[in-house]
Amino acid sequence: MRGKISVVGLGPGDESMMTPQVLEALNRADAIVGYSGYMKSIEHLIPPSVLKFSTGMTREMDRAEQAFAMAAEGRHVVVVSSGDAGIYGMAPLIIELYERGGHGDPEIEVLPGISAFQAASARIGAPISHDFCAISLSDLMTPWELIEKRIVAAASADFVTAVYNPKSRDRYWQLYRLRELFLQHRDPSTPVAIVRNATRVDEEIVVSTLGGFDPDVVDMFTVLIVGNSRSRIAGDFLLTPRGYFDQDENEGSYNVGATIMSGSFRTIASLMRRNDLDDDAKWAVMHTIHTTADFEMEKLFYASPGAIRHWHKILKGGGGEIVTDVTMVQSGIRKAALERYGIKVYCYLNDPRTAELAASEGLTRSQAGMRLAVKEHPGALYVVGNAPTALIELASILHRTPFAPMGVIGAPVGFVNVVESKHRLKAACGDTPIAVIxxxxxxxxxxxxxxxAAFSLDEAAAMNPGRDV
Incomplete structure (x- = not known):
């Protein structure tokens, strides 16, 4: 009579989460093989006539060989694993021994179980509702160098990541290293769920952040779930949205442009390295990278603390004006946002008075335009994207007079007086909020x-820069 080996997953611990298939296999088994801790948890389900074979930790090979020996005698042998037998369980070892030959020819089946990370995920909401991966920190059979490569890959690719075997008595530092590597690719505020003994009577759940969780509270009975760049706390839940609200609600179909934009911003967020940026400054940096595809913007960007948030509040309140040095800057500011909030944009470059003042005072037109603008719109947000002389003029006026605009954005480009103009602004700004490239x-x-970026700051959490903010 041909024997049979059923490799089964017992689920995360609560008997109600064991599948009917697995329960039936246990009831019909001639022999059951497993780790002693798992065997003890199901002993009330094992008929008295069934042979039992159990061992302690790290003796998986002994259990697998015993299963084949019993099956060679024509028995139906059930090999048990916790969670799902195919996820860090006994299924791959049984199949690999079968592949090697020399253990007879039993029928082999694998019966799925609910994995620990599925159970943990369900207990805290929906954190793995988008692309995810699982990584074990156990280096008993996998070199740490390879594990570290996988950690970096998961972190940089913005996968939601379930972490198995995070810590043991002798393996205490690996989780600290995982956090260090993730923080090179994820914001410290990324949510992290720490679920110990999921679904069991002594279950413990802690929701923290990547930068704030304590690795010392974790043990081998814990599964960590690290969110991706879109994961967030939603009331009592941890949520990783799939993107349903990126849809165009008016047409009931996906807004392709918005989906591409939000996807681009999520990619940028996952590749950024600076962890010292406030949320509003980070949002502005992401816009500059999106515009240029140049990640050096992350290093070059400087802003006064809270500057972007300050401008957001005033502009969306409808109480601000904007002055630009050239019409190209004026053209790049979103028209829908300007119209919605009643914001006027002024550019004096082609004003006839500018040419007259420039000729009479020996100024460039950009300098002359700024002098006129300061007199007529002293509380505006000044945005310089082309002419360093315009920025030098603003810095001089800030330095010499009580001029107190909403703020100054200094981003002229070029080789002559450009760097100097930005140094002047930073030295002269005082309490005036500024942003500089x-x-x-x-x-x-x-x-x-x-x-x-200032207009759309309230969309930063959803990574949705919008087009009509």
Missing amino acids: EGRKGGSGIAATIVN
């Missing part, structure tokens, strides 16, 4: 996109 880089598009 350091060095020679900048441009009209970058200057305008910083304004757009």
Whole structure:
């Protein structure tokens, strides 16, 4: 009589989460093989006539070989694992031994179970509702160098990540290293769920953050779930949205442009390295990177603390004005936002009075335009994306007079007086909020996109920069 081996997953611990298939296999078994801790948890389900074979931890090979020996005698042998037998369980070992030969020819089946990370996920909401992966930190059979490569890959690709075997008595530092690697790719505020003994009577759940959770509270009975760049706390739940609200609600179909934009911003967020940026400044940096595809913007961006948030509050309140140095900057600011909030944008470059003042005072037209603008719109947000002389003029007026605008964005581009103009602004600004693209880089598009970031700041959490904010 041909024997049979059923490799089954017992689920996360609560008997009600064991599948009917697995219960039936246990009831019909001639022999059951497993780790002693798992065997003890199901002993009340095992008929008295059934042979039992159990061992302690790390003796998986002994259990697998015993299962084949019993099956060679014509028995139906059930090999048990916790969770799902195919996820860090006994299924791969049984199949690999079968592949090697020399253990007879039993029928082999694998019966699925609910995995620990599925149970943990359900207990805290829906954190793995989008692309995810699982990583074990156990280096008993996998070199740590390979585990670390997988950690980096998961973190950089923005996968929601379930972490198995996070810690043991002798393996205490690996979880600290995982956090260090993730923080190179994820914001410290990324939600992290710590679920111990999921679904069992002594279950413990802690929701923390990547930067704030304590690795010392974790043990081998714990599964961690690290969210991706879109994961967030939603009331009592941890949620990773799939993108349903990226749809165009008016047409009932996906807004392709919005989906591409939000996807681009999520990608940028996952690749950024700076962890010292406040949320509003980070949102502005992401806009500059999106505009240029240049991640050096992350290093070059400087803003006064809270500057973007300050401008957001005033502009969306409808109480602000904007002055630009050139019409290209004016053209790059979102028209729908300007119209919705009644914001006027002024550019004096082609004003006839500008040419007259420039000729009479020996100024560039950009300088002359700023002098006129300061007199007529002293409380405006000044946005310079082209002319360093315009920024130098603003810095001089800030330094010499009580001029107190809403703020100044300094992003001229070029080689002559550009770097100096930005140094002047930073030295002269005082309490005036500013944003600067350091060095020679900048441009009209970058200057305008910083304004757009201020308009759309309330969409930052959803990574949805919008087009009509």
